Amino acid sequence: MEVRKIPLEQIDQDDHFFLITYPLNPKPLTSSIRRVGLLQPVLLRKLPSQKYQIVSGFKRVLACRDLDFETIDAFVYDLESLEDLEGFRWNLWDTLAVRTLNLAEKAIVLDKLLHRFGLEERGIVRDYMPILGLEPSLKVLEGYLQVHQLEEEVKDYLVAKEIPLKLALELLRFSPEDRKQILSLVRPLELNVHTLKEFLTLIEEVIGRDGIRVENLLDDSGIRDILANLMLSISQKTEKIRKILKRIRYPRLTGLEDQIQEKLQQLRLPKAISIAPPPFLEGDQLKVTFQFRDKKDLENVLGKLHELADKEELDAILMWIAGP
Structure with a gap:
């Protein structure tokens, strides 16, 4: 031809x-x-x-x-x-x-x-x-x-971020207006797939439990103020909003996490040692990580760890994660 x-x-x-x-x-x-x-x-x-x-x-x-x-x-x-x-x-x-x-x-x-x-x-x-x-x-x-059947602005986001089908379908559980509000939240944050899924789950559970719309959640929680704060980086905004959503969804859990973090700060751990509670406080063991350059460093670290065993702050943390 x-x-x-x-x-x-x-x-x-x-x-x-x-x-x-x-x-x-x-x-x-x-x-x-x-x-x-x-x-x-x-x-x-x-x-x-x-x-x-x-x-x-x-x-x-x-x-x-x-x-x-x-x-x-x-x-x-x-x-x-x-x-x-x-x-x-x-x-x-x-x-x-x-x-x-x-x-x-x-x-x-x-x-x-x-x-x-x-x-x-x-x-x-x-x-x-x-x-x-x-x-x-x-x-x-x-x-x-x-x-x-999704709105064009939603499909634009899904394509731009290469969102997989399974996660895209989670947006269908929201109304068109709620999807619009969710986009106003997630687009500026440039979330990865894991964090986007976490945000969608938290939002769905909160609005389902409280009988509110996504717009009310964003307005009343201070999330919009965080998005508009020019002094914060994208990663800082993401972490602050994540904490707000978790606090609203799990008020008792986040309150306990805050108490644990306060006690960890009171321990005044050296930079070479870190202690982390189990994720979502699901478990009864703390995770300790440490670093050293030589045998002398190792002896110092082990000495600090031995001292921790007598700290009241550590007793409180262990009691909290052990539960009733």
Whole structure:
């Protein structure tokens, strides 16, 4: 098939029938085309309206438009020679040949296969999910279909942070308004997956127990003030907010943790020695770590540890973690 030059004004750039790419950001490609030109023709389908429908190459079309190109190189098919599902499959193979799809793109593919092209769920699981690098499971399929229904700003965050499906689904337990408020909290903090999961769990448990909205939690706890504090680093904000959420969720536990930390400070341990209570105070043993450079250092450290055995502060800590 020969390459044709198609006027950009005749291409319907709002027709997303075959679109997979998310987010649709042509800027990086625009810079490349500006330097070296368009290296690969796009794939179009001519409609009865005489407009052209993009089958593959959405970002290339948008980049050429932004560069004020009048025409674009394209392979052109008509409706009779390129059926809907075949065109979609071509776009999918074309994309997978150069990169892996992100969470939102996989959700788009699966949703279109089911709802736009009418494929059966079991056929999608068998024929398409392995190609997408997914476990061939109806449960996983349902998860991606749910992700597809999330608000765009939520999907933008999930894609930018490369959030896995299991954690993304936890956001579905919140209302759309609560998700919006959660985004206002987590986006500025640049949380890793582990901390994001911890925050979501704490928030869900607090609002469920107290019957409040996320907005009320953020307003009444002082969390918004911490986010707005320009004197704090991101890591400092994250740790302060984490402590607030834990204190609200586990008031007795966090109070006891504070008491233990106060007693540890009163012990005035040298820098070479540290003592840590069990995580969440689940356990009855303290963890001691120490450092030394030579035998003399080791003797000094062991002497300090021996002295600790007679400290009242240590007795109090041991009593607290031992429980009733």
